Amino acid sequence: MIIDTSLEGFKLRFAEEKDVPLILELIKELADYEKMLDEVVATEEDIYESLFERKVAEVVIGEYQNKPVGYIIFFHNFSTFLGRPGIYLEDLYVKPEMRGKGMGKIMLSFLAKLCIERKCGRLEWNCLDWNQPSINFYKQMGAIPMDEWTIYRVCDDALKKLAMRFDE
Template structure:
């Protein structure tokens, strides 16, 4: 189902399983922009399983003149302090030739609307420190940087080692 937006010829829809190759294409374009393409190990099969079989995250697709030009991948997290779920935006990407039309703002607004409809307490995401255009854009949308927090990550072999410590 296509959802009309405030921008003429721009509509949003929830991704379907047939969109997996498109989602992977968007992920790779974003990774290339972020100079991290070599880190993408996702495949069509991994995305199909994660997004449509296990339903670990959701994706919305933005279409301009019936052509996919943007995507956002997100999932629910939970705030113990608020006692409510939130939406964590993993990726938001608008094709370079479509930037400046308000598409990113509409995609974020749609996610905010989902937060309200789903009774979520917050919408949050990470942004690379060097991505000044994105930082300025997010601040204009009312986002506040969480400078007092440090992100920690355990992955790869470190996850395996940590998982083994649960039992003797």
């Protein structure tokens, strides 16, 4: 399904199975921009399984004149306080040469519209502290930083050790 936008030549579409190589390529481009390319261990098989077999996240591809220029990847979370689901934006990426044309605004506003349609209470995401252009963009779009929250992560060996504690 092609979704027309207000920007001539720019369209959105939900990713299909054939897009797996493209999705991984865009993920790597974003990681390179964020100086984290060495942390990308995902494979095409991982992306396929997660998105199209287990369906734990969704991807929308942004195309300008029928060429992919960006993507958003998101999934549902849940707010116990609201008693409603939310959408968590994992990635929003527009190729550097296409920035400043309004595509990121369109993709973020599309996701907000999807939130409303799906009766979600929130749209949330993280942003690297050093990424001032993105911080400025998000604030311009009405986002408020949640300074009182700290993200915690357990992964790799620590995740395995934590899981083993269940059987102790």
